[in-house]
Amino acid sequence: LKFKHFLLLYQSRKSWIEETFFRRECVKFIPSSRDLHRCIPVCQVCQNLIRCCCGRLMGEHSWEESSPPISLCPGPGQDVAEDWSIELHTKASPTNAYGIIDFEDTATRVCRAKYVRVAVDSKAEALLQLMLREWQMERPKLLLTIQGGSENFTLPPKVKQAFSKGLITAALSTGAWILTDGINTGVSKYVGEAVKIFGGHDLRKRNTVGITPWGVIDNNMELIGRDVFRPYQPLGNPLSKRVCLNGFHSHFLLVDDGTLGKHGCQQGFRKKLEKHIQLQKIHPRLNQGVPVVCVVVEGGPAIVSTVLDYVSNVPPVPVLVFEGSGRAADLLAFLHKQTAADRYAYIKDDFLIRIGDAFGVDRVEASHLYSLFQQCMDHRQSITIFDSESEDQTAPDAAILTATLKGTKASPAEQLSMALAWDRADIAQKDVLVYGQHWQVGSLEQAMLDALVMDRVGFVKLLIDNGMTMCRFLTVDRLEELYNTHQGQADRFLHHLVEDAKQTSLPIGYRLSLIDIGLVIEYLIGGAYRSTYTRKHFRAAYSRLQDKVSSDSYIHCALICVLRRGLIPSSSRGRSLQDLQFFRTAQPYKCKVGGVFFHSRFKPILHGEITLSPGLDDAPLLVPFNFNDLFVWAVLQQRQQMALFLWQHGEEALARATVACKLYRSMAFEARQSSFDDNIAERFKAYSLEFGQLAVDVLDCAFRQNEQMAMKLLTSEMEAWSHFTCLQMAVSSCHRPFVSHSCTQTLLTDLWTGPLNMTKSLFLKIILSLLLPPSILLLEFKSKAEMCHVPQSHEAMLFGLDSVNQDAERGQGKCLGPVSETVSSMTMQCLSWITRIYEFYTAPVVKFWFHTMFYLAFLMLFSYVILVKMEDRPSVQEWLVIAYILSTAVEKTREVLMSEPRKLRHKLKIWFSEYWNLSDFIAILLFLAGLAMRWHVDPYRTAGRIAYCLDIIFWFIRVTDLLAVNQHAGPYLTMITKMTTNMFFIVVMMAIVLLSFGVSRKAILSPDEEPSWSLARDVVFQPYWMIYGEVYESEIDPCEDGNPCPPASFLTPFLQAVYMFFQYIIMVNILIAFFNNIYFDMASTSNKLWKYNRYRYIMTYQERPWLPPPLILLSHITLGLMAIYRRFSGDAEREERGSGLKLYLGHEDRKKLHEFEEKCVEAYFHEKSEGLHSSQTNRIRATAERAEEMCTMVGEVSEKVNFIQDSLSELDCQLGQLQDLSALAVDTLTLFSASDSLHQEEARLAQCRSITASRHILPHSWTLPHRTGADFDLLNMRRLMAKSCKSTPPSLLKCYTLVSSRLASQECHVGSKENVTISMSLPWMFTGVGGGGCLLLRKSTTNSLVFPALIWKGIYKIYPFSFYRLLFFSSFSTGGEEVSIYSLEEVPSDADPESSTVSSWSSRGLSAMLQPLSSEEGSLDGGLRQGCRVLCTWAERDVLRPGLVYVVKAFRPEVVRAWQKYFHGSTNFCDDISRSQWQCQSEIQQQRAAQKMMRVFNQVKPDDMHHSPRFLDVSLVLWHSNGQWLTIERNMSGDFRKCNNNTGEEITPCCSLEEMLLAFSHWTYEYSNRELLVLDIQGVGEELTDPTVVMADDQRGEMLFGPDNLGYAAINGFLQKHSCSIFCHRLGLEDLRKRLDSCENRSEAEPVSGEEEQEDDEDRV
Secondary structure: OOOHHHHHHHHHHHHHHHHHHHEEOOOOOOOOOOOOOOOOOOOOHHHHHHHEEOOOOOOHHHOOOOOOOOOOOOOOOOOOOOOOOOHHEEEEEEEEEEEEEEOOOOOOOOEEEEEEEEEOOOOOHHHHOOOOHHHOOOOOOEEEEEEEOOOOOOHHHHHHHHHHHHHHHHHHHOEEEEEEEEEEHHHHHHHHHHHHHOOOOOOOOOEEEEEEEHHHOOOHHHHHHEEEEEEEEEOOOOOOOEEOOOOOOOOOEEEEEEOOOOOOOOOOOHHHHHHHHHHEEEEOOOEEEEEEEEEOOOOHHHHHHHHHHHOOOOOOEEEEEOOOOOOOHHHHHHHHHHHHHOOOHHHHHHHHHHHHHHHOOOOHHHHHHHHHHHHHOHHHHHHHHHHHHHHHOOOOOHHHHHHHHHOOOHHHHHHHHHHHOOOHHHHHHHOOOOOOOOOOOOOOHHHHHHHHOOOOOHHHHHHHOOOOOOOHHOOOOHHHHHHHHOOOHHHHHHHHHHHHHHOOOOOOOHHHHHHHHHHHHHHHHHHOOOOOHHHHHHHHHHHHHHHOOOHHHHHHHHHHHHHHHHHOOOOOOOOOOOHHHHHHOOOOOOOEEOEEEOOOOOOOOOOOOOOOOOOOOOOOOOOOOOOHHHHHHHHHOHHHHHHHHHHHHHOOHHHHHHHHHHHHHHHHHHHOOOOHHHHHHHHHHHHHHHHHHEEEHHHHHHHHHHHHHHHHHHHHHHHHHHEOOOOHHHOOOOOHHHHOHHHHHHHHHHHOOEOOOOOOHHHHHHHHHHHHHHHHOOOEEOOOOOOOOOOEEEEHHHHOOOOHHHHHOOOOOOOOOOOOOOOOOHHHHHHHHHHHHHHHHOOHHHHHHHHHHHHHHHHHHHHHHHHHHHOOOOOOHHHHHHHHHHHHHHHHHHHHHHHOOOHHHHHHHHHHHHHHHHHHHHHHHHHHHOOOOOOOOOOHHHHHHHHHHHHHHHHHHHHHHHHOOOHHHHHHHHHHHHHHHHHHHHHHHHHHHHHHHHHHHHHHHHHOOOOOOHHHEEEEEEEHHHHOOOOOHHHHOOOOOOOOOOOOOOOOHHHHHHHHHHHHHHHHHHHHHHHHHHHHHHHHHOOOOOOOOHHHHHHHHHHOOOOOOOOOOHHHHHHHHHHHHHHHHHHHHHHHHHHHHHOOOOOHHHHHHHHHHHHHHHHHHHHHHHHHHHHHHHHHHHHHHHHHHHHHHHHHHHHHHHHHHHHHHHHHHHHHHHHHHHHHHHHHHHHHHHHHHHHHHHHHHOOOOOOOOOOOOOOOOOEEEEEEEOOOOOOHHHHHHHOOOOOHHHHHHHHHHHHHHHHHHOOOOOOOOOOEEEEEEEOOOOOOOOOOOOOOOOOOOOOOOOOOOOHHHHHHHOOHHHHHHHHHHOOOOOOOOEEEEEEEEEOOOOOOOOOOEEEEOOOOOEEEEEOOOOOHHHEOOOOOEEEEEEEEEHHHHOOOOOOEEEEEEOHHHHHHHHHHHHHHOOOOOOOHHHHHHHHHHHHHHHHHHHHHHHHHHHOOOOOOOOOEEEEOEEEEEEEEOOOOEEEEEEOOOOOEEEEEOOOOOEOOOOOOOHHHHHHHHHHHHHHHHOEEEEEEEEEOOOEEEEEEEEEEEEHOOOOOOOOOOOHHHHHHHHHHOOOHHHHHOOOOOOOOOHHHHHHHHHOOOOOOOOOHHHHHHHHEE
C-alpha cells in the first residue's frame, strides 16, 4: 500500500509538471538573410546554409504539422519583410526535459542540480510553486539577483574575495535565493566559484538558481527526458558558440523561446519571476514582502539599462555595484562618486571617453549610454557602491544587506521586520535601531513578540539592550500566544505533557491556557512544588479575566484595594494578590482609590507572592520577575539557545539553572516512557546536563569569591519558585554533582554540627555531654557571624528567642542585640547558659546521637521482651517499648502533616516515596497488630508474640540507616543498595530455573500427592538449599531402601545434575560477576553518591525534634501550643512557609545576595570567554585568520613594491637619458671651440679611424665618408679622445676602453686624402660613440666642419632615449650574436565572435643576444631536427631571460626539401628560408594547440589528480648572421622521458604522472570530437615539449601541424595500442578499442572536397 501510494504521488507529480510547463518549437521557416535564394524547389545547399530567424537550419525544424517550404521567395501578396515572433511562429507542447543533472567534473563534491525546461511565457505562480513544493526549496527571505558580464573576465583578487565571501555569507545568513544566468562564463562562473569555496554541501541550502536560455546550452539534447538523472560535462568545445551550465548551481530554469543560439530571452522571464517573488511574505508572521537586491559585477552596455529598470521601479530595487570589477560597474561607481556634488558639466567629456574605452563604442552610442547613466544617477539613493580597496568599508555581506534596507524606502518597522526575518541583529543594530529613530506605539512590542516566536535570540537581546522591559511587554495574552505557537514536534510534546498532567485527551485545535502550563510545571517538577498558575487566587483572577465581568480600569482599581487590605496584618487575605498582573498594558497605569495613587507594577505570571518594601505599608510594590516566565516558556518549548540567553537576565540565575535541569530531566523521562523518538530523550538529557553544569560552574565561581554568600544562595528562600531553595531543587532533580560540590558539602557540614565548634573527637564529646549535661557549658560554640549563612529550621523559628527571630527575618546574621545596661550580669550569664543548652540539643549531630542512644536502648528492651516469656499483662519493659513505638508513630504522623505539599494525597505520596518511611510504616503496623492480639488469650497471644518477633527484624534493619551517616560506612551501604536494586532480574531468572526443576522433581517423586499448601513448600524448599551446596544425597536415589520406585524416578538424578550445573555453576557465578562489576563501578562514584544521600540524612535530623521517643511527645505538645499561639497572633503565614530548611532574608540582604549572584554570573562568562579565546583550537583559528590577513597585506605591499620598482626603473632611464644629453651637449661645445683650429680638426679626423668590422654580419651597418690622414700614435689618440670627451658618462668611457683595446691589437692604416668608407658592424647600431661623437665628419671645401648633430637628431627620432641609452651603454658588455624573437601572441578577436582571443604572430621582432655553447654541452640531435644549446646574454623587453640556457632547433635540410616536394600543391615557397620559416611556424602552432588543450585538461581533471603538466612556450628566431629561421625554447634539465610517439606506440607507465599523460592523449581525442590527437608526449617531469598534433587526413589540407602528422594511420595506431587506465575512467572516457572498427572505416573514406568545406575545416581547427 505504501508503495502504491508513493507511485501515485510520483505519477501525479510528473503529470503536474507536464501539464503546467511547456516548451517552444519553431514551426515556420523564415530566412534570417534578406538575400533570398531563388531555387525552386529549395536545394540541398539552401537547406544547409540558410538559417531561420530562430537560428535553426531548415532540416532542424519539425514539420509534423506543416510541410517544409518549396521556395524561399515570397509568393504573390506575401510580405517580404515578415518578422519572426514567438506567438506566431512557435507552438507550445508539454515539456520534455526535467529531472536532475549530475555534473561530472566535480569529483571532490557531489554537485547535482534540479532542472526543468519551461516556455518563456510560463506563469510566475506556477514556477514558484514548482520551486517551493516540488523542489522543496526553502521560502526565500531575500532575493539576490546577480547582473554582470556574460563573457569571461578577470576580477582583481581583492574584489573577487569580497564578492564571493560577501555574497555567500549574505545568502546563508539570511536564507536568500541567488538568481544568475547559470552559465559557466562571466559573472555566473564567479558565483559558482563562490558557492564552491564558501557554500555548504546541503542542496536545500544552496539556493542558487540559474535562469538560462535553452537554445544556448551546449549539448542540451542530452538533457531531454522526463524526470531523469543526466550526467553533464560543464566544459564544452571552446570553439562553439554555445555555453555550458555552471556545476555549482542548485537549480536551473531552462527558458525556451523556440530559438537556438540566441541570448536575451531569459531577461524578461527573470524580471517577471523576481516581481512575483517580491510579492510573497518574507515570513508567515510578518507582512513584509521579500526584498530584492541587484548585485552588479562588471557588465556591458546592456547592464546600464538593466540597472535603470531596477532603480526606476516602484518600489525601487536597490542596486549594489562592486567597484573595481570592470566596465559598467566601474563607470557606475565613478559617476556615482563624481556626481555626489552635482558635477555633470565638468566630467561629461571625460566620461564619454571612458564609455568609449570601456565598451568600444562610437561617440553617438557613448552619448546615448551617458544619458542612461544620468537617468540612473537620478535614483542614486537606490545605488550603493562597494569599494573593496577602501579601509573604512564594511563587510561585503553587511553592505549587501544594508543596501537592501536603505534602497527600498521602507519604514523603520518594515526594515526591522526584514532584519528580523534574516536573523541579522547586527544589521538592525547598525542601520535600524539607531538614535533618534521614531517608532510607532506598539511596534517594538510586536517586534519582541515576533523575535520570541521566531526564536531570534540576537534580536531579543538587541531589543532588551534598547530599553524593552518585560514588565511592559509581557501580558497574559502574549504569554499564551507564545505557548500556543505551532512549533511542530515541540508543540506536540507539550500537548502530550498537558494530557498526562490533566489525565485526559485534548481535542484537536485545543488552545493551551496558563492553568494548563501550571499543571505541566507541577507534573514535571513534582514533589511539593506548586505553580502560581494553579493556585486558587490565580484561577479566580484568570476566570474573571476570561469572563470580562467589568472593565479593566474598575477591576484594576478594585484589585489594588483588595491588595492593600490583604497586606494589613489584621485583615484576611480573601482576595487574590495576583489579579493585578492580568491587566498589564504596554504603558504604566495609575488609578486613584481613596485619594491615594497606586502604581500598577506587575509581577511575572509565574510568581504569585508579593514583597513589601520596609515602611511602605500604604503603597505596596510588586517585584517583577518576568524573565522567569519567558525562561520557563523557552524550556518547555525546547528552545535551548533562547533559554540560555534568558538565564543570563534577571535574578536568581542559580535557581533558574536548577529548575531547567529538573524540567529537562523530567521531560526526558516522559519522552522515554511515552515511546517518543530516542533522539528527543537524548536531546533533553543533553540540555539538562548543560544547565546542570551551568549551575555547578556558577556555584563554584561564587564559592571561590565568597564562601558564605555562596552558601546563602543554596538555602535562601525563592519566592518565585514555590518557596523552594536551590538545594531543594537540585536534590529534587537528582543533580549529584551540584549536591556533591564543596560548597554544598561545607554547608551540610555546618548544618550537621550546628553551633558546635568541634572538629576532633566530636562523638565522644557529644556522648559525654549527653550523659553529663553540665559539661555542655564547657563546649565551644560558633559565633553568630559564623552562623549567618546557616538556615534556621522550623523548630528554631518557633522556639527561638525574639532577637534570634528578628535576626533571621532581617537576614543580618549578626549577634544578639545589645542587652540593656540595666540588666544584671547574672541575668546575662543565665541567658547565655540557656542559649548554649538550647543550641546544643538542637544541633543535628546531637539529635542523631541522642536518638541513636535511645534507639539502641529500645532495641535492647524489645529484644528482652520477645526473648522472655510473655505474661498476660505487659511488663514495664514492654510498656517502654510500646511507648517508644507509639511516640514514633506520632512523629511519623507529624512528618507527614508538616511536609510542604498542601494536599494530604501529595503529602502521603512524597512520604511513602522514601524507603525507610515505608519500612517504618510496616514495622509500626505489624507491632500494633501484635499488640492488639497479645491482649487476648491463646492462640491470639501467641500470634501477637510471633508478630513481635517478626517486627523486630524491621527495627534491627533500621540500624543500617544510622550507619549511613558515617563517611566510611555510608559508601558501602550505597553499594549494597545499588546491588540489591540491580539484582532483581538475575534473581527472577534464578527463580525460573529453580521452579522448573522443583516442580518437575516433585511431580516425578510424588505422583500421588493430595492438594495441600505443603506442595509449594516442597517444590521450593530443597531446590533452594541446593544452591548453597546441600545436595540431599540420601534422596538422590529413592529406590535404595527397598521402597517402591515411582515411575521414571531415574530421571531425577539427571535433572538434579543439570539443575546444579546451570544454577550453581552458571547463575551463581553470573550473580557474583554482576556484583563484582557493580562494586568496581560504584567504587569511583560511591563517595559522590554518599555525599548526595548525606543531604537526606542531615535533613532528617534537622527537622526532627530534639527529644527522642518516647520523650518526643513533649516536643509535640510544645509545637502544638506554639502553632496555636502563632495562629491566633496572625503569624500563620510564617508557619505555613516555615516548612523545610530555608534561609529567610530581608529586603536589603536579598538585594545584596542578588547583586553578588549577578557578579558571579558575569565573572563566570568572563572566565568562559577567556578560556574560549585561550583554547588551542581558537588560537590556531585566530592565527590562521591573522596569517591570511598578513598574506593579503604582504600581497598588497608586494604590488606596491613592484610599482615603486617600475617607477624607479623608469626614473633611472630618464636620468640616463638626461646624462646622455648632457654628455652630448658638452661634446658639441667642445667641437664648436675647436672649429677654428686645424690642429684640432686633424686630431678629430685622426680619432675617426677605420674600425675593423665585426666578425658577425648584423643588419645595422653604417657606411660613413671619412678623410684619412697620416699614421698617429694610439696613445695620442686615447689622450685626445679623453680630452674631447670629458663629460662622457663612465659607462661610455668603459665602452671606449674596450674598443681601444681591440684597436691596439690591429694595425692603423692611413689612406689618401679621399673619402673612405668605414663599415661598423655592431650589435644594434653603434659601439664607438666614445670618440666625441665623430661618426660622421667630412671636410668641406670651405674648410668648415659638418656638425653631426643632425645625425644624432635623426637617430633620436628613430630610437627613443630608453633604447638610446641601452644601445650605447650595454652593447659592449654583451657577447654572442644578434637574433630577432617573434612570439605567437593572444589578441582579441574581431572577426571570430565565437572566441574571445585568437593567436597572432607579433608584427615586430624583439632583439636578443645569443651565445652558442661549446659542442660538448650544446649540440643536440633528433630524428627530424637538430638543435643547439645557447646562452642568452641580453634581451630586449625581457623577451628572453639573460643568463638562462635555451635550445634552438631547426629542421634538417633534407626534411625541408622532402616536405616541400610532398606538399608542393598546398603552399608556394620562394626559397629555403621561406620553407624553414613555414615549418618553424607550424611547429610552434602545433605546440601552442597542445598547450591550450593541456590548460583545459588541467581545469577539468579531478582535484585529486595532483599533477599539472604543461608545455613549454616556443618562439620563432631569426638568426641575423645567416638569415636562418629557428625555434627557441627553455632548456630542460633532468630525466627526459617519452610516453608515446607519433605512431601511437606507448611505453609502460611507471608512475601516476605517465599514466595521466597517456590519458591526456586519449582525452584530446574525445575533447576534439575525434578530430585531433596529441601524441609524442615527452619531457622532463611535468614540463613537456615537442608534441605532435595528429589531424585526420580529410582535415589537413594546408598541413597546419608539421611533417610528423601521420593522419589516420597514427589515430588507428593509437586506438589499437592505447590501454585505458584508471585515469581514463576517472575522466569519464570510454574504451577506445570499441571504436576501432568505426575509425578504420572512416580512414578509408574519401576526404571532403570543395573550397567552402575546406575553409570551414580550417576555421574550426
